[in-house]
Amino acid sequence: LGSSLRGSLDKLRGKSRLDEEDVEEIVKEIQRSLLQADVSVDLVMDLSEDIRERALNEEPPGGTSARDHVLRIVYEELVGLVGESTDLPLESQTIMLAGLQGSGKTTSAAKMAWWFSKKGLRPGVIQTDTFRPGAYDQAKQMCERAEVEFYGDPDNDDPVDIARKGKEELSDVDVLIVDTAGRHALEDTLIGELEEIERVVDPDRNLLVLDAAIGQGAKDQADEFESAVGIDGVVITKLDGTAKGGGALAAVDRTDSSIAFLGTGEEVQDIERFEPSGFISRLLGMGDLKQLTERVERAMEETGQTEEDWDPEEMMKGEFTLHDMRKQMEAMNNMGPLSQVMDMIPGLGGGLKDQLPDDAMDVTQERLRDFEVIMDSMTDDELANPRSVSKSRIERVARGSGKSEEQVRELLEQHKMMSRMMKQFSGMGDGDMQRMMKK
Numbered sequence: 001l002g003s004s005l006r007g008s009l010d011k012l013r014g015k016s017r018l019d020e021e022d023v024e025e026i027v028k029e030i031q032r033s034l035l036q037a038d039v040s041v042d043l044v045m046d047l048s049e050d051i052r053e054r055a056l057n058e059e060p061p062g063g064t065s066a067r068d069h070v071l072r073i074v075y076e077e078l079v080g081l082v083g084e085s086t087d088l089p090l091e092s093q094t095i096m097l098a099g100l101q102g103s104g105k106t107t108s109a110a111k112m113a114w115w116f117s118k119k120g121l122r123p124g125v126i127q128t129d130t131f132r133p134g135a136y137d138q139a140k141q142m143c144e145r146a147e148v149e150f151y152g153d154p155d156n157d158d159p160v161d162i163a164r165k166g167k168e169e170l171s172d173v174d175v176l177i178v179d180t181a182g183r184h185a186l187e188d189t190l191i192g193e194l195e196e197i198e199r200v201v202d203p204d205r206n207l208l209v210l211d212a213a214i215g216q217g218a219k220d221q222a223d224e225f226e227s228a229v230g231i232d233g234v235v236i237t238k239l240d241g242t243a244k245g246g247g248a249l250a251a252v253d254r255t256d257s258s259i260a261f262l263g264t265g266e267e268v269q270d271i272e273r274f275e276p277s278g279f280i281s282r283l284l285g286m287g288d289l290k291q292l293t294e295r296v297e298r299a300m301e302e303t304g305q306t307e308e309d310w311d312p313e314e315m316m317k318g319e320f321t322l323h324d325m326r327k328q329m330e331a332m333n334n335m336g337p338l339s340q341v342m343d344m345i346p347g348l349g350g351g352l353k354d355q356l357p358d359d360a361m362d363v364t365q366e367r368l369r370d371f372e373v374i375m376d377s378m379t380d381d382e383l384a385n386p387r388s389v390s391k392s393r394i395e396r397v398a399r400g401s402g403k404s405e406e407q408v409r410e411l412l413e414q415h416k417m418m419s420r421m422m423k424q425f426s427g428m429g430d431g432d433m434q435r436m437m438k439k
């Protein structure tokens with residue numbers, strides 16, 4: 001998809017003016033991608049109209065080629081479509097989650113709490129779902145994994161009462177996240193209960209949680225929840241699957257709100273703050289560098305590393321030492337599956353991934369520890385220039401570390417592979433789309 005849009009754009013090379021046919025071809029490519037990503041027909045049609053109108057009527061600023069002109073318009077209109085991120089000040093607040101059963105509320109509650117805790121705030125979660133069997137245990141376990149405060153009561157079957165007590169019990173947290181029950185479909189009881197919980201906890205923000213696979217149903221759900229409690233933002237979950245989440249845009253549109261968070265997996269760390277350019281890349285089926293950077297930054301926070309310790313820019317200049325590799329593997333270990341991370345890097349996704357040996361993805365704690373032990377037996381010079389490590393040195397390092405020569409060779413192989421990856425990574429700087437994303 002991304003490549004056919006790029007193809008259409010490339011045809012404009014050298015042109016100084018756009019004609020209707022050019023614009024139509026580009027609009028068609030974008031329409032195809034967005035509809036495939038479940039964006040509603042209405043929204044796609046509105047967007048198409050705006051792009052046509054602007055591309056044909058706006059005068060390109062002096063010196064701008066037709067191609068750059070249309071690229072800018074397309075990007076600006078796409079940002080208009082997906083919206084800016086929901087404003088979430090890093091301060092004390094109460095957030096209530098709403099949504100149908102299975103949409104991902106409980107998971108998102110723990111993830112969001114984890115996210116706020118990484119920002120230095122003290123979050124807590126109240127589980128008010130008395131309807132779904134096991135809801136209490138599920139929420140409690142996830143909050144334990146997220147290492148955040150939790151309140152629930154498996155013996156109390158009154159959600160409103162639990163909400164009231166939870167609010168008292170967790171009165172000293174900064175960010176209170178209230179998880180609620182869902183049903184299979186919208187029912188009066190669900191909505192009534194939600195309204196009562198809202199009255200009791202008095203949230204600053206209500207977020208609607210939607211499964212990325214939601215299609216046309218998004219509109220009705222959004223309308224219902226909007227009229228019951230008012231929706232200030234949307235959380236799109238399960239973006240790690242095949243669904244691109246475009247359907248949720250209809251909910252954003254109906255509630256006149258914006259997207260706050262994206263869920264990208266079942267673990268508490270699998271959450272990202274919504275950011276327009278990354279989401280647009282996903283919708284159009286292209287990678288995004290920005291999200292990778294965010295993940296890397298967060299992983300570094302976890303290992304207590306600083307930017308000075310691990311500077312991707314520096315690393316990509318070619319001097320990729322074993323020290324760099326160790327830091328990078330530690331960061332990856334905290335980032336979740338490497339294969340998922342790689343999917344987010346433009347140009348890396350399919351191709352390179354297939355060329356890599358399976359164990360390239362293996363950055364388990366155990367493998368890391370073995371590597372560390374081996375590295376402790378290497379000299380500074382060897383660590384800085386791993387390619388210079390000869391056969392006799394491999395023997396020495398193996399003896400010194402108590403590991404096998406095979407393992408030492410594995411470490412050197414891993415290094416070679418990762419430095420190749422880094423080169424590839426750094427060679428991806430000047431694609432059209434990346435320029436477009438940066439504006």
Ligand code: GDP
Nearest residue numbers: 101102103104105106107237238263264265266
């Ligand atoms: P709730 O009924 O709205 O509270 O939904 P849950 O939080 O219980 O989630 C329903 C199911 O979806 C659970 O099996 C979750 O593990 C799963 N789930 C939630 N968010 C994500 C996500 O971002 N990615 C994936 N792969 N699964 C998710």
Ligand code: MG
Nearest residue numbers: 105106129135
């Ligand atoms: Mg739940």
